[in-house]
Amino acid sequence: MEALWIVSAFALGLSFQKVGLPPLVGFLAAGFGLNALGFESNEVLSRAAHLGVLLLLFTVGLKVRIKNFVRPEVWAGGLAHLAITAVLFTAALHFYAALSLKLAFIVAVSLGFSSTVIAAKVLEGKRELRAFHGRIAIGILIIQDLVAVALLTLSGDHSPSIWALALIALPLLRPLVHRLLEFSGHGELLVLFGALLAFGGGFGFELLGLSSELGALLLGALLADHARANELGNAMWSLKEFFLVGFFLEIGLSGLPDLTALGVAAIFCLLLPVKALLFFFLLLRFRLRARTSFLTAVTLASYSEFGLIVGNLMVKNDWLGEQWLVYLAITVAASFMISAPLNKAAHGIYERWEAVLCRFESKEKHPDDGPISLGNAEIAILGMGRVGAGAYELLKSREVKVIGLDSDPGKIERHRQQGRRVLFADAEDPGFWSRLDLQKVKAVLLAMPDPEAKTIAIKALRQRGYKGIISATNLYEEEAGPILEAGATTTFNYFDEAGVGFAEHTWEALMGSYKGSDPSGEEASVKQPA
Numbered sequence: 001m002e003a004l005w006i007v008s009a010f011a012l013g014l015s016f017q018k019v020g021l022p023p024l025v026g027f028l029a030a031g032f033g034l035n036a037l038g039f040e041s042n043e044v045l046s047r048a049a050h051l052g053v054l055l056l057l058f059t060v061g062l063k064v065r066i067k068n069f070v071r072p073e074v075w076a077g078g079l080a081h082l083a084i085t086a087v088l089f090t091a092a093l094h095f096y097a098a099l100s101l102k103l104a105f106i107v108a109v110s111l112g113f114s115s116t117v118i119a120a121k122v123l124e125g126k127r128e129l130r131a132f133h134g135r136i137a138i139g140i141l142i143i144q145d146l147v148a149v150a151l152l153t154l155s156g157d158h159s160p161s162i163w164a165l166a167l168i169a170l171p172l173l174r175p176l177v178h179r180l181l182e183f184s185g186h187g188e189l190l191v192l193f194g195a196l197l198a199f200g201g202g203f204g205f206e207l208l209g210l211s212s213e214l215g216a217l218l219l220g221a222l223l224a225d226h227a228r229a230n231e232l233g234n235a236m237w238s239l240k241e242f243f244l245v246g247f248f249l250e251i252g253l254s255g256l257p258d259l260t261a262l263g264v265a266a267i268f269c270l271l272l273p274v275k276a277l278l279f280f281f282l283l284l285r286f287r288l289r290a291r292t293s294f295l296t297a298v299t300l301a302s303y304s305e306f307g308l309i310v311g312n313l314m315v316k317n318d319w320l321g322e323q324w325l326v327y328l329a330i331t332v333a334a335s336f337m338i339s340a341p342l343n344k345a346a347h348g349i350y351e352r353w354e355a356v357l358c359r360f361e362s363k364e365k366h367p368d369d370g371p372i373s374l375g376n377a378e379i380a381i382l383g384m385g386r387v388g389a390g391a392y393e394l395l396k397s398r399e400v401k402v403i404g405l406d407s408d409p410g411k412i413e414r415h416r417q418q419g420r421r422v423l424f425a426d427a428e429d430p431g432f433w434s435r436l437d438l439q440k441v442k443a444v445l446l447a448m449p450d451p452e453a454k455t456i457a458i459k460a461l462r463q464r465g466y467k468g469i470i471s472a473t474n475l476y477e478e479e480a481g482p483i484l485e486a487g488a489t490t491t492f493n494y495f496d497e498a499g500v501g502f503a504e505h506t507w508e509a510l511m512g513s514y515k516g517s518d519p520s521g522e523e524a525s526v527k528q529p530a
Helices: 002-018 023-036 043-061 066-070 072-096 101-112 116-125 132-154 162-183 188-207 212-221 229-235 237-253 259-270 272-284 290-299 306-316 323-344 346-360 386-397 409-417 430-434 451-463 477-486 494-512
Strands: 379-382 402-406 422-424 443-446 469-474 490-493 515-517 523-525
Touching (some): 023 237, 023 323, 043 188, 043 212, 116 290, 162 188, 188 212, 188 229, 229 237, 259 272, 259 323, 272 290, 272 323, 290 323, 323 346, 346 451, 386 402, 402 409, 430 451, 451 469, 451 477, 469 477
Parallel strands (some): 443 469
């Protein structure tokens, strides 16, 4: 059985990837296909799916900061959206589905939630978890998770224990958790430590009557400001991806749709644009720019797997008929299949409609979302990871006026502590370039990891008339063509350039020891070839 799941998921995941859709859409299709053939989920798949979700949310927690959740645009925007959707959906379910007000309200609130798994998966795949819109989206999802705990209590299940109040002291565990991470080294113990926190934290929260998903996320957040948080997340990447396949298969296996279920799912999916537009206009009210509001809204344009948890509970309590669980399963799965490709194309869609969407912006800008001056910089480096930081140091050593830009506040803070001039900016934003004075900038270096972000930035620069040098990195050979076609002057492959840098570093060491001793102790010399 397990072999059949893996073969089906791989075959359809590969097929969907070849036509430009995310593999997770193929995993969902594999689940529906197996369901149509008469296969059902079992305890093994359910457990694997749950572990995958815990691992995903733990790695998300590694990249978020608690202070991002207390921003007005996060808590007020998230709660306002839930309140409005709850009122609208409650009225519709009460009058058209003949549900009591209490049942209609519970189902309506659960439909107001967005999928944490899909949002986190999409943002992680696009390397946007720490972008401004990514932080807002994850913050809103956490606010929704907290409301979910209250909703489960209202539904009569998972009542929090009195011991849950002890979680107020959770930040006190940060020094201990940081120390254990440092002791774990860089090998298999590091992965095991991450799994311990993800699973142990999740199940620990369950014992307190709280969401295990919320527990995994908050345990990850304890390590978000540690210098090795990214290393831990990267070490757990393969493990998380494998178990997550089980989650998408289980969604597809949750119920076989009939015409009625497909009709109900179609109606709810037609309301997804309304849900996204509501997020868009609410976030604009908090002075966010159109691009930030749009990308956040698209990220949250889905229904949540939490709807299945609520539906299953209500069916077990005989509050709803079993067909409602199928309705919700198809609705959630269909929203996943819409949301995944929509998010992949989000930057391109915004670029096309930018002129229209910007008309709704507030004249007063959010302090974290406003224009940035580059001062007297001659070279701008976008993406201050290891590659960007190395380029910065080389240019600085040659007395070039250089500035770095990045969308990760934690990374910016570390660079500033090391004496580098680095500013916060979302360099993937076409509108970002239009707000900059680039007359003094002679070259722009693009070191962001996402190839789509590079091509967007290159096109935006060329469209506004920038004639200077644009140099971009690429990880795979097939990325070089689109980067050059977009207008880049040159592009460099990470691995090719690593070999050159390695040889140059070794040569400099040799030249520094022009006269030394060989292993035998005799005097030796190294001469530079003619």
